[in-house]
Amino acid sequence: MLLPAMPKSWYLPTKPHKFCPGCGHGIVLKALGEAVDELNIQDKTIFGFDIGCSLLAWDFFGCDSVQTHHGRTTPVMVGIKRSRPELICVGYMGDGGGYSIGSQHLLNAAVRDENITLVLVNNTNYGMTGGQMAPTTLPGQKTETSPFGRDPETTGYPTKGPEFIAAITSDSAYVARATVSKYKQLKRYTKNALRNQMENKGFSFLEVLSTCPTNWKTNAQQTWNFLEEEMESTFRLGELKTPFGKGVK
Amino acid sequence: MEKIIGETKKAFITGNEAVAWAALAAGADSMFGYPITPQNEVMHYWTRISPQYSRSFLQTEDEISAGFTVCGAVQSGKKSFTATAGPGNVLMQEPFGMAEAMRLPLVAIIQQRGGPSSGTVIYSQQEVTLTAYGGNGEGHRIVYSTSTHQEIYDYTIKAFNTAWKYRFPVFVLGDGYQAKMREPLEMYDPEDKGIEMITPYPLIGLGGKIGVDREPAHFCNIYSMEEELYDVVMQFEQDYEAMSRDVIEYREFFCEDADIIILAHGVVSRAAEDAVLILRDMGIKAGFFRPITLRPFPGQQLRDMLSQVKPQKILVAESAMGQFAKLVKNEIYGENIPLETLFKPGMGIIDHDIVEKVRSIF
Amino acid sequence: MSLVRIALAGEGGQGVQAIAEILAEAAYHEGKQTIYIPNFGIEQRGGVSIAFLQVSDQKIGAPKFYKADVIIALSERAVARTAMYSDENTLFVHDSGFDPSPEDLPPVSKQVLGLPAIEIANTKLHTKVFNIIIMGAVIGLTNVVTFESAREALEHKLASKFENDPRLRELNMQALEIGKKMAEESLWEGVEHNA
Numbered sequence: 001m002l003l004p005a006m007p008k009s010w011y012l013p014t015k016p017h018k019f020c021p022g023c024g025h026g027i028v029l030k031a032l033g034e035a036v037d038e039l040n041i042q043d044k045t046i047f048g049f050d051i052g053c054s055l056l057a058w059d060f061f062g063c064d065s066v067q068t069h070h071g072r073t074t075p076v077m078v079g080i081k082r083s084r085p086e087l088i089c090v091g092y093m094g095d096g097g098g099y100s101i102g103s104q105h106l107l108n109a110a111v112r113d114e115n116i117t118l119v120l121v122n123n124t125n126y127g128m129t130g131g132q133m134a135p136t137t138l139p140g141q142k143t144e145t146s147p148f149g150r151d152p153e154t155t156g157y158p159t160k161g162p163e164f165i166a167a168i169t170s171d172s173a174y175v176a177r178a179t180v181s182k183y184k185q186l187k188r189y190t191k192n193a194l195r196n197q198m199e200n201k202g203f204s205f206l207e208v209l210s211t212c213p214t215n216w217k218t219n220a221q222q223t224w225n226f227l228e229e230e231m232e233s234t235f236r237l238g239e240l241k242t243p244f245g246k247g248v249k
Numbered sequence: 250m251e252k253i254i255g256e257t258k259k260a261f262i263t264g265n266e267a268v269a270w271a272a273l274a275a276g277a278d279s280m281f282g283y284p285i286t287p288q289n290e291v292m293h294y295w296t297r298i299s300p301q302y303s304r305s306f307l308q309t310e311d312e313i314s315a316g317f318t319v320c321g322a323v324q325s326g327k328k329s330f331t332a333t334a335g336p337g338n339v340l341m342q343e344p345f346g347m348a349e350a351m352r353l354p355l356v357a358i359i360q361q362r363g364g365p366s367s368g369t370v371i372y373s374q375q376e377v378t379l380t381a382y383g384g385n386g387e388g389h390r391i392v393y394s395t396s397t398h399q400e401i402y403d404y405t406i407k408a409f410n411t412a413w414k415y416r417f418p419v420f421v422l423g424d425g426y427q428a429k430m431r432e433p434l435e436m437y438d439p440e441d442k443g444i445e446m447i448t449p450y451p452l453i454g455l456g457g458k459i460g461v462d463r464e465p466a467h468f469c470n471i472y473s474m475e476e477e478l479y480d481v482v483m484q485f486e487q488d489y490e491a492m493s494r495d496v497i498e499y500r501e502f503f504c505e506d507a508d509i510i511i512l513a514h515g516v517v518s519r520a521a522e523d524a525v526l527i528l529r530d531m532g533i534k535a536g537f538f539r540p541i542t543l544r545p546f547p548g549q550q551l552r553d554m555l556s557q558v559k560p561q562k563i564l565v566a567e568s569a570m571g572q573f574a575k576l577v578k579n580e581i582y583g584e585n586i587p588l589e590t591l592f593k594p595g596m597g598i599i600d601h602d603i604v605e606k607v608r609s610i611f
Numbered sequence: 612m613s614l615v616r617i618a619l620a621g622e623g624g625q626g627v628q629a630i631a632e633i634l635a636e637a638a639y640h641e642g643k644q645t646i647y648i649p650n651f652g653i654e655q656r657g658g659v660s661i662a663f664l665q666v667s668d669q670k671i672g673a674p675k676f677y678k679a680d681v682i683i684a685l686s687e688r689a690v691a692r693t694a695m696y697s698d699e700n701t702l703f704v705h706d707s708g709f710d711p712s713p714e715d716l717p718p719v720s721k722q723v724l725g726l727p728a729i730e731i732a733n734t735k736l737h738t739k740v741f742n743i744i745i746m747g748a749v750i751g752l753t754n755v756v757t758f759e760s761a762r763e764a765l766e767h768k769l770a771s772k773f774e775n776d777p778r779l780r781e782l783n784m785q786a787l788e789i790g791k792k793m794a795e796e797s798l799w800e801g802v803e804h805n806a
Binding site for chain 3: 261370425426427433517597598599600
């Protein structure tokens, strides 16, 4: 049997991984794994995994890692990075952890220009707890806690994380949004988000649009359509802030 | 270790300043904190003194963050601590819970204020339950309840060693009075008293080539199966019981022939000791028992004393509505001694209060 | 010396905490046991500020007390606020610049005394040494520390200010002395009056 090549920094004893079929996490984690390999930072990278589906990756990498509480990965990474600046600290979280319960940590870490990298996976719902409405749920989108569709009149509009982070960070911060449907771009942005920390430039934030067919209750075609059409028309892809120059490979 | 105090010296300072000096002398690398009265001066002194010794500070966005940054710092192998009170202590229960679950050597100074809610910024002993058993766990924590500035200094130093030796979160439980008042104490560098400070060690960022020299270090606090969690918690319980023998501390005062035993902790013990002397002058044989560690509680020691002394009554005095009394009752279940109480939630207790209470029941 | 309990109260900015701290330091340097605790509330500046000071030759127990040996109240509100700390053994002192209303004064006290501290500060010295006059008065009333150690503690506390402006030293030391004498004289008058 021919298996696709796994990044060297993935931890084989914990594979195959525990994500649902059709979930985008595996793609984000692959981009992260390849970026860590290519930047040759496996031995000094510390991953922090938030609660939510993100935590299923707590032993995913052949890197030291800490699974934290819901929303609290950011302060744990801040504590580690400030204590051991030589380590590369990467927080991995979902939209609920980052934009809702952990938003005060995200905002203040960004304002303080903490030299850490945060990768936030946006799949427009709370996956692990069974598909509730998230800050990123699209208007009209049905979830377990918005069964008639999200009504912006009563629950507001989707949170645009990178736009908000870009507005409050320093010039040397890195802020971008990628998607699991454009792998080359995703990997390039992931590398940039890590390089920015390696070069001590400051806060680095990457949101990745991702899929959740289990809770979206979609088939493969519908899943991809929702990602590429519905989500991308609300959440625009690209580098909002980059000290490396846009489009640099 | 770096000398901070130099020659052992007397000082006349506030309890909060004593905390800052003790943490420095204990070799703390960093403090993470968020303003709340009455602990603010711990941060104020730390931010002024610590840079001279290349120690760091971060004022975080809230107490939740302060607790979690300390969790990160200790995981990376640095001695780190925080200080809080009241509603801040409530918020910090979340990171304290993670420290319990992941056996992190976190140190926190709690200067109790009045509650519930914002309460007062002044004083209470109402954070006993929260500090000893807060969170959704089993209270696998170590809590030192201090009564003088000397003890604040001594136990802040000791807290770092206990935390790093046994890997349970350690709390120094003070209060607003102890935080704000000035009284004399002796400050020293631990090694001058023969105290060997434990060198901190990292749990992550261990160096070497992963996959060649070592396996990756993966830490979690969530489990898929109830059996997994059960095994973890039972192991903690076993470790906790095992270390309790070495960690438990208490004080007895005139208990041997006592007809009434007064139980108090923290700053109220000062009033209780004075009350014992006054009562003895009046011809009432009073004694005093004080747990210094509220967790683990000196339960066996208390029972042993009671069965030996056979007092007619016990009086529990505290500045709360029975939080400490619950700990006591839990430990002496089955003893057949009438238990009287003097509860003044959020209010100071002085010797006079205890003397009057004893006279009214004796 | 047996235990002396003092409550000093005034408006925020009248400097009662500063003098309680200096007195506590002076007692500490004399080798006495001492505890000073400020009342601290949610206000940074407004409101009545109270300092609780205890000095003794023996170890001191609880940091607070219910009844003071001496209360010094420097404003009308401070009189009302501290009346509760007075009993039949309490010397209750207020500034004589105002007449406290009878319902504000403590129902029980050993003696109520008015001291013209504000007036003397304003007319003879300077408003900013008002609290040092009061500090001198505390010494005159209680002998809680010696005049010498109070001078030393003041010197220590205000060292940098004195360095910048040596005239301040003289002003402060004068205030201390005037306060002490004023208190001693009032006590004597009080005794005669009572007799």
